[in-house]
Amino acid sequence: MNRKCQIGFALLVIGLAACSGGGGTGATGTGGTSGTTGGTGGTGTCTPGDGVVCVLSISFSPVDMTVNKGSSVSWTWQQGVHNIVFDPPLSPGVDDIGAFSEGIAVRTFTTTGTFPYHCTIHGGVGTGMHGTITVP
Numbered sequence: 114m115n116r117k118c119q120i121g122f123a124l125l126v127i128g129l130a131a132c133s134g135g136g137g138t139g140a141t142g143t144g145g146t147s148g149t150t151g152g153t154g155g156t157g158t159c160t161p162g163d164g165v166v167c168v169l170s171i172s173f174s175p176v177d178m179t180v181n182k183g184s185s186v187s188w189t190w191q192q193g194v195h196n197i198v199f200d201p202p203l204s205p206g207v208d209d210i211g212a213f214s215e216g217i218a219v220r221t222f223t224t225t226g227t228f229p230y231h232c233t234i235h236g237g238v239g240t241g242m243h244g245t246i247t248v249p
């Protein structure tokens with residue numbers, strides 16, 4: 114190898130060295146949030162208010178509830194077997210709810226008014242196990 118070739122070879126090695134070793138490390142991503150909120154239990158705790166009526170052993174809690182027009186009300190069964198029958202004046206699209214011992218039933222009130230209801234097993238119209246939904 115003559116001197117000219119040695120220099121060329123040396124430059125080639127330097128060039129390879131300069132080119133290798135590049136490529137920085139990639140950014141590490143942040144982990145996603147894990148888990149979702151658990152489902153509502155069938156006979157878990159019920160906090161009355163804010164669109165939630167607790168269906169207790171012989172009463173609804175609260176008895177009288179006010180919700181905004183277009184809002185939903187959910188009845189959460191806590192104890193015993195109860196049904197819900199709506200009494201006149203009826204709110205359009207709000208159907209009676211059959212007898213259940215657990216679970217949650219939801220009805221949406223799209224018109225203003227005061228809508229009474231009762232459990233036929235433990236009450237009657239305006240008496241015993243009954244309640245009202247008021248949409249002002």
Ligand SMILES: [Cu+2]
Pocket residue numbers: 170171194195196232233234235236242
């Ligand atoms: Cu009842």
